[in-house]
Amino acid sequence: MTLQQRIELLAQLGSYIENNDTEWQMIKERAGRQNPWFIPEFIDLASTALSREFLTRPVLEEWTKNYGIPQENPHPKLVGIVMAGNIPLVGFHDFLCTFITGHRMAIKLSSKDDVLLPHLVAKLEEWNPAAKGLVQFAETLKGCDAYVATGSNNSGRYFEYYFSKYPNIIRKNRTSVAVLDGQESADDLINLAKDIQLYFGLGCRNVTKLYVPENYNFMPLLETLKQYDYFLEFHKYKHNFDYQLALLIMNNKYYMNSGAVVVTENSSPFSPISQVHFEYYTDKDALLESLKGNEAIQCVVGKDNIPFGSAQQPSLIDYADGVDTMAFLKDL
Known part of the structure; x- marks a missing residue:
């Protein structure tokens, strides 16, 4: 052809x-x-x-x-x-x-x-x-x-x-992260919730970790994530949620619970299904620079990067891992 x-x-x-x-x-x-x-x-x-x-x-x-x-x-x-x-x-x-x-x-x-x-x-x-x-x-x-x-x-x-x-x-x-500044609108948080929860969070473009400024108020985001409480109707997701919540309780770890998503402080960018990690930052520019060289990061979501809600909407030129598949195949 x-x-x-x-x-x-x-x-x-x-x-x-x-x-x-x-x-x-x-x-x-x-x-x-x-x-x-x-x-x-x-x-x-x-x-x-x-x-x-x-x-x-x-x-x-x-x-x-x-x-x-x-x-x-x-x-x-x-x-x-x-x-x-x-x-x-x-x-x-x-x-x-x-x-x-x-x-x-x-x-x-x-x-x-x-x-x-x-x-x-x-x-x-x-x-x-x-x-x-x-x-x-x-x-x-x-x-x-x-x-x-x-x-x-x-x-x-x-x-x-x-x-x-x-x-x-x-x-x-690979996984994806979001950098927040505390000034996100209600629509931003609705779109961020999509980036976290679409496909049950199983994609490499799903946000599994949040970087937030000190004294960040998590309540608006936790309220927004409640729209995904219906995920608990799916037994595989609920099993993961119950298991991760039990681990945090038994290990006496601090966590926040939206109803179907657990948010907890953790340095790892990878989080289990039904859980989202967060970490505080003090210098946003330094943070963004450090994320550029992190091979574990597929996407960085935020006002200075991929817009909220767009992580799971790649275009044809959004090549996985930043490697141009078309150029590779053309040059064979």
Whole structure:
């Protein structure tokens, strides 16, 4: 296929998701049954974001134009992609970059998210037979020309061992933080609550730690977080909440409880599900400078950085870990 044909096919996929016909509804329901963390609200949120922010003809044309992607790839490579499964369709961007640059791919899906993407790929093959054979799903990835792998710090060491002799992008554990100054509006706090709680806080772009000035008043934020009390209706989330709360009580740790979210002081940027860490700062400029060099930080949310409420709304050029996947694939 030519680049324009690939763009047209992806735009058709965006329309398919937007139209939300019975077939797509059944696939989303099956994905939710298989993984209880994938509730309908979050599957719809993730897939709709893809259709509107990624899968439209003007957006795709402008994106590929900026990289000078040729109409045809005369020497396509086989790219091995290891996908995470923490939130619905989290690996779609890697698939999209590889498909749009004209390479073939072998994908190892996470068992937590192995329903949605295979269906979408099957639709592409149904609409254009030329797409058949461009994507294969495999349990092990061998014989690839390059690799893009996402996982934990432990799996990252495994990836580095096996993939180091090939061109690669290897991503490890990351999370996001917010820097507050105490002057946030009610709307800012509502949007910050989204950054914390969407997808149950499981994404690397979810805010898991707050940096606040001394004498910060947590009450407005705690009141705002109450809108997510309904998360306790989901047994997996409630189990985590009860467990984390019990640990804090048994260890005699100071905490604040919004009802479904526990806020506690902790130096780690990573917090468990249902818990948010905080730390006081005295010099905001020095703090922001230190966060720039922290490899554990995916996003910094706040008035001087990513706007509140935007952490889970990445654009096509918001590449994970700041590594330009399109440039990597184009240069293979």
